[in-house]
Amino acid sequence: MTLDSPPATAPPPDADTDGGKARTRPGDRIFSGLARGSGITLLVIMAAIAVFLTWQASIALAENQGNFLTTFEWNVNADPPVFGIAVLAFGTIVSSIIAMVLAVPVSIGIALYISHYAPRKLAAPLAYVVDLLAAVPSIVYGLWGALFLVPHLTGLYLWMDDYLGWTGVFAYEGGAARSLFTAGILLAIMILPVVSNVSREVFRQAPKMHEEAALALGATRWEVIRMSVLPFGRSGVISASMLGLGRALGETMAVATVLSPSFLIDPSLLDPGGGTFAQNIAASFKEVSPAGVGREALIASGLVLFVITLLVNGLARLIIARRKDYSGANA
Amino acid sequence: MSNLTLDKAPTVDTPSAGAPLRQPRLPRWTPLGLAALSAALGTGVGLLAGLESRIQWGLIAALLFVALNFVLTKAVEGTRQAKDRLATSLVWVCFLLAVVPLLSLLWETVNRGVTVLDGSFLTHSMNGVITIQPGGGAYHALIGTLQQIGLATAIAAPIGLLTAIYLVEYGTGRLAKAITFFVDVMTGIPSIVAGLFVLAFWIIYLDMGYSGFAGAMSLAILMMPIVVRSTEEMLKLVPNELREASLALGIPKWRTILKVVLPTSIGGITTGVMLAVARIAGETAPIMLLVFGAASINNNPFNGAQSSLPYYVYEQWKLGNEASYDRAWAAALLLIAFIMVLNLLARGIAAWKAPKSGR
Numbered sequence: 001m002t003l004d005s006p007p008a009t010a011p012p013p014d015a016d017t018d019g020g021k022a023r024t025r026p027g028d029r030i031f032s033g034l035a036r037g038s039g040i041t042l043l044v045i046m047a048a049i050a051v052f053l054t055w056q057a058s059i060a061l062a063e064n065q066g067n068f069l070t071t072f073e074w075n076v077n078a079d080p081p082v083f084g085i086a087v088l089a090f091g092t093i094v095s096s097i098i099a100m101v102l103a104v105p106v107s108i109g110i111a112l113y114i115s116h117y118a119p120r121k122l123a124a125p126l127a128y129v130v131d132l133l134a135a136v137p138s139i140v141y142g143l144w145g146a147l148f149l150v151p152h153l154t155g156l157y158l159w160m161d162d163y164l165g166w167t168g169v170f171a172y173e174g175g176a177a178r179s180l181f182t183a184g185i186l187l188a189i190m191i192l193p194v195v196s197n198v199s200r201e202v203f204r205q206a207p208k209m210h211e212e213a214a215l216a217l218g219a220t221r222w223e224v225i226r227m228s229v230l231p232f233g234r235s236g237v238i239s240a241s242m243l244g245l246g247r248a249l250g251e252t253m254a255v256a257t258v259l260s261p262s263f264l265i266d267p268s269l270l271d272p273g274g275g276t277f278a279q280n281i282a283a284s285f286k287e288v289s290p291a292g293v294g295r296e297a298l299i300a301s302g303l304v305l306f307v308i309t310l311l312v313n314g315l316a317r318l319i320i321a322r323r324k325d326y327s328g329a330n331a
Numbered sequence: 332m333s334n335l336t337l338d339k340a341p342t343v344d345t346p347s348a349g350a351p352l353r354q355p356r357l358p359r360w361t362p363l364g365l366a367a368l369s370a371a372l373g374t375g376v377g378l379l380a381g382l383e384s385r386i387q388w389g390l391i392a393a394l395l396f397v398a399l400n401f402v403l404t405k406a407v408e409g410t411r412q413a414k415d416r417l418a419t420s421l422v423w424v425c426f427l428l429a430v431v432p433l434l435s436l437l438w439e440t441v442n443r444g445v446t447v448l449d450g451s452f453l454t455h456s457m458n459g460v461i462t463i464q465p466g467g468g469a470y471h472a473l474i475g476t477l478q479q480i481g482l483a484t485a486i487a488a489p490i491g492l493l494t495a496i497y498l499v500e501y502g503t504g505r506l507a508k509a510i511t512f513f514v515d516v517m518t519g520i521p522s523i524v525a526g527l528f529v530l531a532f533w534i535i536y537l538d539m540g541y542s543g544f545a546g547a548m549s550l551a552i553l554m555m556p557i558v559v560r561s562t563e564e565m566l567k568l569v570p571n572e573l574r575e576a577s578l579a580l581g582i583p584k585w586r587t588i589l590k591v592v593l594p595t596s597i598g599g600i601t602t603g604v605m606l607a608v609a610r611i612a613g614e615t616a617p618i619m620l621l622v623f624g625a626a627s628i629n630n631n632p633f634n635g636a637q638s639s640l641p642y643y644v645y646e647q648w649k650l651g652n653e654a655s656y657d658r659a660w661a662a663a664l665l666l667i668a669f670i671m672v673l674n675l676l677a678r679g680i681a682a683w684k685a686p687k688s689g690r
Binding site for chain 2: 025030036040042046049105108110112133139140144146147149189223243246249253278298310314
């Protein structure tokens with residue numbers, strides 16, 4: 001790509017002889033115009049997303065009688081509409097944190113397994129299977145979560161209530177396990193392939209020389225990983241986790257199917273209730289009347305989600321970019 | 332391996348000159364034996380304590396295995412080896428832990444999906460079907476999905492392709508940097524936000540109705556950055572010598588790109604586009620906001636509500652009775668099969684075209 005520019009810029013000097021900008025063939029101009037135009041189209045779409053969401057959100061916020069950030073209510077069809085995102089923000093963050101806590105260590109394990117532990121012949125097909133699992137649509141995870149996972153979690157929740165119920169966080173009153181914690185577990189399962197795929201690639205790039213040097217000094221396999229693979233892969237794992245977090249924050253259907261929502265913040269994560277930004281949009285979209293500001297209010301909450309995911313993804317990209325410099329110097 | 336333990340070795344080994352330099356090692360079959368032992372113990376404990384859930388048996392056995400392995404290795408081989416064994420077993424446990432739910436998901440889908448997935452399911456809509464009774468099918472949803480992803484691809488593939496060409500072949504300076512950055516940002520947009528944008532723009536602002544095309548636009552937004560990313564990678568793999576040779580023959584740059592660069596990388600580009608199609612084929616949220624869902628067949632994606640396979644799954648699940656659950660599983664199986672076939676085809680093309688990329 002870098003070598004590509006010289007031939008492109010080289011012609012002008014000798015083209016100069018037949019007078020000024022002779023190299024602008026119409027075909028070239030049209031084609032580069034098209035290419036540049038579609039690049040600009042992409043930027044325009046991004047700008048339009050930000051503008052339209054903000055605009056629609058401002059319409060809703062002007063009508064809102066509650067405090068958008070602190071109201072525990074989502075009553076958009078009432079005459080003066082009252083709505084706030086406090087519960088949604090809480091639910092989104094809590095379910096994503098649960099997902100991260102469960103998924104990241106296991107993903108690192110899977111990544112290490114495929115990159116360093118699995119028998120050579122098994123590693124490639126396994127990596128392939130994990131790739132395929134990343135392609136399973138979220139609605140299928142949602143269906144499985146609602147019809148298979150939820151009934152199977154009741155036992156675990158009763159057990160957790162027995163031993164950890166005193167904390168209040170893990171208190172469980174029985175009933176269907178359609179809680180934020182279930183959503184967190186399902187999100188964890190969904191982001192496993194994402195996080196482990198990226199981590200695996202990073203672990204695989206760990207300098208072979210370092211590993212061999214450690215082995216030559218008599219290190220065990222775990223010591224090799226701890227001393228040469230993990231330090232190398234740390235920032236990669238962090239950015240992989242952030243990409244997974246971005247996915248968990250914006251996940252709609254899987255949460256919408258396993259959660260039974262309510263506009264309360266319940267200290268117990270195992271009891272049904274709560275909600276997330278995306279889930280709330282999916283669950284209440286069909287109930288809002290187009291006459292009021294119901295749709296606009298949902299767009300306002302979508303805007304908050306948009307900003308949060310932008311920040312998380314931006315941070316992940318920043319870490320990846322920084323790592324590029326580091327590994328480049330190291331190679 | 333055991334040479335490193337010299338700090339310990341002299342004290343042990345010096346008394347008798349003939350003593351082995353190697354540390355005592357456990358036989359190779361130890362992990363297997365331990366696994367069998369702990370499985371037996373887990374079953375025993377489970378039976379004795381009357382634990383119903385087989386998962387608990389498995390967990391007890393796994394814990395026993397990890398603990399036994401650690402203790403035994405520590406006693407025989409030393410702490411460092413024991414830590415190594417512990418890490419190995421933990422990695423294996425992680426892997427199994429992750430595989431179990433994923434296998435269960437595939438098993439449930441296939442097992443429950445095949446019950447109603449037949450010719451009539453594929454050729455009938457839900458029009459006039461009483462939802463609590465068996466019958467009906469996903470034909471309307473299948474048509475909707477195919478039309479929507481077709482339209483989305485028709486929008487997103489050219490724009491994505493040209494953007495990637497711009498970034499690789501023309502792009503320098505701030506515009507290219509900005510595009511690269513925003514493509515990254517765009518990959519992270521949650522599908523529901525893309526749906527909300529089209530809702531705000533197309534349905535609220537332009538006052539258009541719900542239609543398959545509205546859904547296709549949001550799918551296109553989700554698809555574009557994926558196409559740009561993968562195409563960019565593929566174009567970067569094309570050796571510069573090919574471009575230079577073509578330019579040296581006096582061929583215009585646009586013809587060089589169309590006749591040399593693109594044909595060289597077409598396999599990888601096709602793979603990328605197909606993977607992107609597989610990604611968007613399973614999107615539900617934007618469809619729910621923009622296509623609205625319909626029970627009858629609507630062959631016109633530009634007018635009126637349609638359905639789509641993922642949305643059909645959600646709809647049937649929401650009805651909440653056994654007959655509709657069966658239909659939901661069948662549609663989920665159909666969707667997974669479709670996506671897997673796309674994935675396999677894409678990878679097949681990649682493998683088939685790979686040698687030609689000249690690397």
